[in-house]
Each structure stands twice: as C-alpha cells, then as structure tokens.
Amino acid sequence: MSVEFLVASAIGVLTAGGIYLTxxxxxxxxxxxxxxxxxxxxxxxxxxxxxxxxxxxxxAKGAEYTDPLPQALVLTAIVISFGMTALVVVLALRSFLESGTDHVDGTVEDVDLTDGEANH
Structure with a gap:
C-alpha cells in the first residue's frame, strides 16, 4: 500500500467525520x-x-526534493485554526450561557425518560 493512498484515506476520513460532526x-x-x-x-x-x-x-541539482512552501502554509494554517477554534469555543459558551441550552438552533427538546425517545 502506498503512502499516497494512506494519506488520501486519512484526509477523506477526517473530512467525512468533520462534516458529520459539523x-x-x-x-x-x-x-x-x-x-x-x-x-x-x-x-x-x-x-x-x-x-x-x-x-x-x-x-539540489538533479535531486528530488520536498517543496517547503506547503510546510509554511501548514504552519500558518495551524495558527489560524487554533485562533478560530478558540473563537468558536467562546461563542458556543456565550450562546449556552445566554440561551441555557447547547443546541445550535437554541431550542430545548423534551426527553421522555420512560421510552428513551426525545419529544419535540
């Protein structure tokens, strides 16, 4: 199995999981x-x-090399994503404190403990 296939699969799994969780x-x-x-x-x-x-x-002349530009882009993207994640966490906490629920749309679902299903 090639390295390219493993990296492409990992990127696909991360993307699919990220979209599902979002x-x-x-x-x-x-x-x-x-x-x-x-x-x-x-x-x-x-x-x-x-x-x-x-x-x-x-x-180097005649040698295969790794391009350093994507490495610099990734370092920049790590810093930006850290700041973005911190901002989203603060916004989510503020939303929870204002609305009293952690639902994205701000509604609270009623949970019936007898049958385990949520009633809207």
Whole structure:
C-alpha cells in the first residue's frame, strides 16, 4: 500500500467525520467537526508538497526534493485554526450561557425518560 493512498484515506476520513460532526445539533460536536476539518485541510496542504521520504527539503541539482512552501502554509494554517477554534469555543459558551441550552438552533427538546425517545 502506498503512502499516497494512506494519506488520501486519512484526509477523506477526517473530512467525512468533520462534516458529520459539523451537521450535529449541539455546539460541542460542531466545534469538534470544525477542528477535524481544519486538520484535514492541514494534511491536504502538507501533502501538496510531494510525499518524499528521506530527501532534503531544499533543491539540489538533479535531486528530488520536498517543496517547503506547503510546510509554511501548514504552519500558518495551524495558527489560524487554533485562533478560530478558540473563537468558536467562546461563542458556543456565550450562546449556552445566554440561551441555557447547547443546541445550535437554541431550542430545548423534551426527553421522555420512560421510552428513551426525545419529544419535540
């Protein structure tokens, strides 16, 4: 199995999990989904610089090299995603304190404990 297939599969799983969690009805899974999407984007940016093992990250005549630009982009994206995640966590906490619920739409569902199903 090649390294490219494994990285592509990991990016696909992170993206699918991030989209699934982002579409959930509570704020904490939404925050986790956004974080997973940012990890998938970082892995995608990093893989754009060619996946080469044991090669120098600078250019040498006739040698295969790894492009340093995607590495710089990933470092920048990590900082931006950390700040974005902190902002979304603060917004989710503020929303919970204002509305009293952690649902994305602000509604509270009634839970019937006898049959375990939620009643709207």
């Amino acid at each position: 579409l959930r009805g509570r704020t904490f899974p939404v925050v986790l989904g956004i974080a997973m999407l940012s990890y998938a984007i970082n892995a995608f940016l990093f893989s754009m610089g060619r996946l080469v093992v044991d090669k120098p990250p600078i250019y």
